[in-house]
Amino acid sequence: MALTGVLRPGHAQIRVLDIEESVKWYTDVMGLKYQGRDDQGRAYFKTRAERDHNSIILRQADRAGLDFFGYKVLDKATLVELERKLNDHGVKTERMPAGDLLETGERVRFQIPTGHTIELYAEKNAVGSAVGCVNPDMDVIDQPGITPIRMDHALLYGTDLDGATELFCKVLGFTLVERVKLEDGQTDLGVWLTCSAKAHDIAIVRHGEPNKLHHVSFQLGSWEQVLRAADIMSKRRVSIDMGPTRHGITNGTTIYFFDPSGNRLETFAGGYDHYPDMEPITWTWDEVGAGIFYHDRKLNEAFLSVVT
Amino acid sequence: MALTGVLRPGHAQIRVLDIEESVKWYTDVMGLKYQGRDDQGRAYFKTRAERDHNSIILRQADRAGLDFFGYKVLDKATLVELERKLNDHGVKTERMPAGDLLETGERVRFQIPTGHTIELYAEKNAVGSAVGCVNPDMDVIDQPGITPIRMDHALLYGTDLDGATELFCKVLGFTLVERVKLEDGQTDLGVWLTCSAKAHDIAIVRHGEPNKLHHVSFQLGSWEQVLRAADIMSKRRVSIDMGPTRHGITNGTTIYFFDPSGNRLETFAGGYDHYPDMEPITWTWDEVGAGIFYHDRKLNEAFLSVVT
Amino acid sequence: MALTGVLRPGHAQIRVLDIEESVKWYTDVMGLKYQGRDDQGRAYFKTRAERDHNSIILRQADRAGLDFFGYKVLDKATLVELERKLNDHGVKTERMPAGDLLETGERVRFQIPTGHTIELYAEKNAVGSAVGCVNPDMDVIDQPGITPIRMDHALLYGTDLDGATELFCKVLGFTLVERVKLEDGQTDLGVWLTCSAKAHDIAIVRHGEPNKLHHVSFQLGSWEQVLRAADIMSKRRVSIDMGPTRHGITNGTTIYFFDPSGNRLETFAGGYDHYPDMEPITWTWDEVGAGIFYHDRKLNEAFLSVVT
Amino acid sequence: MALTGVLRPGHAQIRVLDIEESVKWYTDVMGLKYQGRDDQGRAYFKTRAERDHNSIILRQADRAGLDFFGYKVLDKATLVELERKLNDHGVKTERMPAGDLLETGERVRFQIPTGHTIELYAEKNAVGSAVGCVNPDMDVIDQPGITPIRMDHALLYGTDLDGATELFCKVLGFTLVERVKLEDGQTDLGVWLTCSAKAHDIAIVRHGEPNKLHHVSFQLGSWEQVLRAADIMSKRRVSIDMGPTRHGITNGTTIYFFDPSGNRLETFAGGYDHYPDMEPITWTWDEVGAGIFYHDRKLNEAFLSVVT
Incomplete structure (x- = not known):
């Protein structure tokens, strides 16, 4: 297949x-x-x-x-x-x-x-989507919450980035989509990996402590739904970390925010398709700000360092 | 991989x-x-x-x-x-x-x-996108034409649909995403197949003549870009066949139109992800109208029969 | 004022x-x-x-x-x-x-x-919007229905178009925003009038019978909400007359549909601002198709003749 | 009229x-x-x-x-x-x-x-829009720049806010749409005024120095065009002050940025209609953060104090 x-x-x-x-x-x-x-x-x-x-x-x-x-x-x-x-x-x-x-x-x-x-x-019981598999109607958003399409990916912070990347790519068949280089131009600060043709199915950033979570991400259908999500967050007094804005990396439009326990979540839309025959995109250290938040083009210390 | x-x-x-x-x-x-x-x-x-x-x-x-x-x-x-x-x-x-x-x-x-x-x-020379692979800027649309993201798929009309489906699925590893059934509830009128996680990388409809093209399709980034495409078509006096509207099948938003030679093309946006562990979606004959054009919910003879 | x-x-x-x-x-x-x-x-x-x-x-x-x-x-x-x-x-x-x-x-x-x-x-009791007048939150759509912003305008079909236009403009202070000319290049087939700076607060089309309604219109916030409205209509089996599409006249994006009694309603978004110092826009008979439905550029008999 | x-x-x-x-x-x-x-x-x-x-x-x-x-x-x-x-x-x-x-x-x-x-x-020569007044086509964006719809309003910073408000409202016929109150609950920090039914045709904020400009604003057609504008700004290395985000005040979606001389400009989309029979919206001091930037809900000193 x-x-x-x-x-x-x-x-x-x-x-x-x-x-x-x-x-x-x-x-x-x-x-x-x-x-x-x-x-x-x-x-x-x-x-x-x-x-x-x-x-x-x-x-x-x-x-x-x-x-x-x-x-x-x-x-x-x-x-x-x-x-x-x-x-x-x-x-x-x-x-x-x-x-x-x-x-x-x-x-x-x-x-x-x-x-x-x-x-x-390999197995999780298929209970079906809201619209089913026979003559499905469109699943129009008709409820108060953000209502994302899917749980999409996670960004992990941890120590041996190179080892983790090798494991995902060599053993599990993931492909490198984008990477950010540190000032030495050699070492990866972070990598974005896919097991399909999505811009990322996992992302990992090098960090002093092991086993940290930066965020779990949920996909939305459009930039307008990103706005709706931000409006809901403000209305519900959810703590927004960043956004709405766009990533240079993956091109996705995004909001970061925290659940009541302080876990960072993301809702995002967009992003391009990547195939294993394609050259990965590289962000050099001097442009990493634009890679992370494209409109601001500068590093955001809190965003980079706060993890759970 | x-x-x-x-x-x-x-x-x-x-x-x-x-x-x-x-x-x-x-x-x-x-x-x-x-x-x-x-x-x-x-x-x-x-x-x-x-x-x-x-x-x-x-x-x-x-x-x-x-x-x-x-x-x-x-x-x-x-x-x-x-x-x-x-x-x-x-x-x-x-x-x-x-x-x-x-x-x-x-x-x-x-x-x-x-x-x-x-x-x-296996090989086509990578000349690169408009923004390249190092610190790429966003490729903002800044020209008169429709400017799609990619050539995305084709819909073929031909005789032995079952044989073609078997070839794509059994030999080439494609997966059945959606299908439309004829009145007998058994025979496929058409199938939508993917080789990735896109809603379709090829679609085929059963037809009396072999080797016919229904359309070649180009991906756009949003429903608003579908509107822009329709505006450009009208402004340039391109013959629009159908749309802007939405497909029930794949959930994509779409316009069909003709190139100057009468080849039908599509510009579309959206559509859901399909994975090989998922049950295909089936459209029964009585609801095939909604499957094809979700807002109209009725069959469109010209759309179904005009091919090149 | x-x-x-x-x-x-x-x-x-x-x-x-x-x-x-x-x-x-x-x-x-x-x-x-x-x-x-x-x-x-x-x-x-x-x-x-x-x-x-x-x-x-x-x-x-x-x-x-x-x-x-x-x-x-x-x-x-x-x-x-x-x-x-x-x-x-x-x-x-x-x-x-x-x-x-x-x-x-x-x-x-x-x-x-x-x-x-x-x-x-001059008086209708102000019961307030959903969000009120003190520190209002955004009124995010969180319910099943179309949920328009406002009842916006109506299109009336009737006999003495010139007399009605004169009354609205000379007596009530409306301004002519757009008009469609008949084949003679002189007679108005229809007029779009505003009492504010909206593209239309009333529209009137010349018709053989007096006192007919073409449609009452509701404003939506975006082209994406027009799509959501069309999806809801299909899901609820509402009879859609036309759209989603765009008007040349007013530039609005639109859907026409019928309530259960056969009254035509419209949901639309967009449209430009018009001020009384501006020259009205004129559509000549040969281009009236594009004026009415910009993407189709052709007259639609049912749309033009079915009224209640 | x-x-x-x-x-x-x-x-x-x-x-x-x-x-x-x-x-x-x-x-x-x-x-x-x-x-x-x-x-x-x-x-x-x-x-x-x-x-x-x-x-x-x-x-x-x-x-x-x-x-x-x-x-x-x-x-x-x-x-x-x-x-x-x-x-x-x-x-x-x-x-x-x-x-x-x-x-x-x-x-x-x-x-x-x-x-x-x-x-x-009263007079400025009408040279016409890009599409004219006879059978106008849609003016599709087909060039590199942001391409706003209109110069829309300005936000002025100055000393005697009450006097200016009185002049606009009593002499020039403007209407108060929204206002922000200082901690005393009485004094206006800022007012948003309209001479039409737009959410604002002028806004004024109380400030220690007279005759200061906070920003001149340009209207865009949609939230997606706000994103396109932000992408263009980043691509062209324009200094973005804030956004894309949404105002609580007026509900508009917005970006603030600086021209090469340091003049702050805004591109925005949306906002509701206000009529002179409507009660103005009031923001109390404790919620003024949400009024200014709805998603952040907190005051931004640089945004409030940097003027030209």
Whole structure:
């Protein structure tokens, strides 16, 4: 098949400080569909357009952050093959049993060199989008919340960026789409990687501490929906970190904001298609400001350093 | 790699009745970048955002239509492997020499059961987008023409739809995204197939005659750019067939119109992502009108039957 | 004052065949705010953004159409003065008592030469927009219906176009913004008139029968909201007459559709500002198609002849 | 007439430090149409959509800022009447001769209590928009610059805000649309006034120094054109002060940026209609941040204090 192996970002488990408040916020402000709780008390959500049972899982904890980020792979055979490749690459893997996450099959879990926990899985029950698969009507936005299309990607901050990039590209078949170089012109400050033809399915930035989350991102349908999202955030007194603006990197239009626990989220629209035959785009240190926020063209310390 | 095999639609060779007039029209009205002529007199174009040397090739002829439609594959090894698979499937292939198309490597050419000529190739010289790969600025539209992002897909009309679908899916690794059923509820009237995660990289409709072109399609960045395109068409007295409107199938917003030779073209924006683990969407015969043009919800005879 | 006299279209009383069904439809599909019934059984609505108590009044009747169309004037002194001017112009006026329409003051009612009933009034109780007048938040669309900004204008079909135009311009202070000429190059087929700086506060087309309604129009905020409106119409199986498309006249983007009684409504966005020092725009008979629907550039018989 | 008296902002004379550089910048970056120079060396511009000969006049000087801001009035009789009203109000007026500004009739010039020079005039030669008044095509954006629709309004900073407001409202017939209150809940920090039904035709903020310019503003057609403008600014290395974002006040979407001389300009889209029967909107001191920049909801010192 033309698209095979690792298909797409599938789920993110996020730590929140108050699960009741967070269930309300992810429902009312984000406009996600609440899918229920498991016996560990974790709360599950999907967007209206997503077909699989869940994409966001919230777990109550003492500090915010990302527990793990999961990718759906083509099928069970692919899962076995990728586990073998990971092991061959020297990566220890752990099998999380089917059903540990609601409506989700067995997961292969491992740590990447930036310290983050990544998962692969082949099965998550398809409960269907809001409009279904037979003569679907358009799913017009008709509710108060932001109502994104999908959970789209994450930006991770961690230590061994080169090791993580090698793992994603050599073992999991990701492609380098864009990269930012440090002042030496050699070292990567950050990389944007895709497992499909999207501008990014994961992004990673070099950081002094391992296993940090910069943001989990949700896709919107247009720049006008980015404006609607910003209006909702202000109306609901959500703390906006940055935006609406545009990234030079990926060309996406964007807003960064914080959930009630301080986890940074992004809603974005746009971005170009990247294919594995294409040369990656490189941002040099002197222009990295324009790469990150195209209209401002300058570095924003808080944006670069605040992580959970 | 996660995206491998057949990557994307790469070129379409279109027959035009007056090459000089057409070069002017595809430059001024479509806003394509003219890339020169070859010694057979064929004219080459790319969009500003496309990186490879050409995507549209015009050939002067007595009647309009599509000579062939080509896909770029990952690399030369993939080309060899796919040729072998085609042959194993009983498809005769022909090698077109490197350089036969400007800046393009060797192509593997074959006929699909609907009578169309399809090509695969691994090499087309990357001349770069308008903004390049180092610290790229945004490529703001600053010229009179429509200025699409890319040549995106084609819709073919032909006889043996089932055979063509089988070839694309079983041999070339495409996935079925949507299909329209005839009144019997069994037979496919048309199929939309992807080799990536786009809503379609090819579409095929069952038709009494083989080897017909319904349209070649160009991607735009937004519904507002669809409006701009329609305004340009009216201003330049281009014959609009349909639109601006929305497809139920793929959810894309669209305009259909004709080049000076009567070839139908499309400019569209939007559409959802499809992955190979997802169930295809099915349109039943009684709702096919809404599938084709969502706002009208009724069949349009001219749209369905006029082909080149 | 710079803006004085007749301020804006304020209310339209529309006849519907089934008032219960219509109340539901104008609420759920149009997204209007239901404001209650009067003792004659008439149902009142406003948009969320409108501040006065009502703008659409539905009356159950045996046939669809427009009972009357009303304009708000600056104040009671203006009402008296305009009534005197109307009488001086030979127009008989009738005073409708305060309270005859809910929360509405005394109205001066008269017939214009096209046979339509027009009203002027100075008082309608300001119940406020959805966001109020102190530190208002943005009124983000968060409900299923179309949710227009305001009832904006009407297009009337009637007999003595010249007489009606003279009355609006000479007596009521409207300005001619655009006009369409018949084949003789002299006679007006239609006129677009403003009492403010909007592209139109009333439009009138010459027609064989008096007192006909072509459409009542509602303003939307953007071309993307026009698309959302069209999607809602299709989803709710509303009969769309035309669009989404663009008018040459006024430049507005538009959809025409029918309420359950067959009254044509419009949702539109955009249009330019016109001031009384500006030359009107003239459309000649050979280009009237582009004037009406800019992308099609051809006359549409049903659109031109079907009225209620 | 319904719209009479003062019609609209008509021209702004802006001081620039290098007229040659500025002519190039206002042409290439702003996308204005250069209309020539007068014998004092002043450079004239209009937008493509404006019909009168000029709206922006640049004068070379040692420091940036606004020389004067002019309003077009309905006709010569109105000009005489308003001059008389100004004199009755105790305002000294000066007659600037016809032809002093290119293609412009006699102007009545006066100082308002904030120290700014305001002009009224009845005549400016109508040279026509880019598409004319007979069967006009849509004026599709087809050039590199921002290409606004019109010079729309200015925001002035000055001393006697109350006196200026009284003059605009009582003498010139403007209406108060919105106001921001200081901490005392009584004193106005700023007012937004209209002479038509636009959200603002002038805005004034209380300031320690007289006769300061905060910005001159240009209207764009949509939020997507605001994005295009921001992209052009970044691409052309224009210094962006703020945005893209949205104002709470007027609801407009906006970018603030500086011309090469340091004059702040705005490009904006949207905003609601205001009529003289409507209650003004009031922003209290604790919410003024949201009034100014709705998404940030906090005061921005540089935005508030930097003026020319």
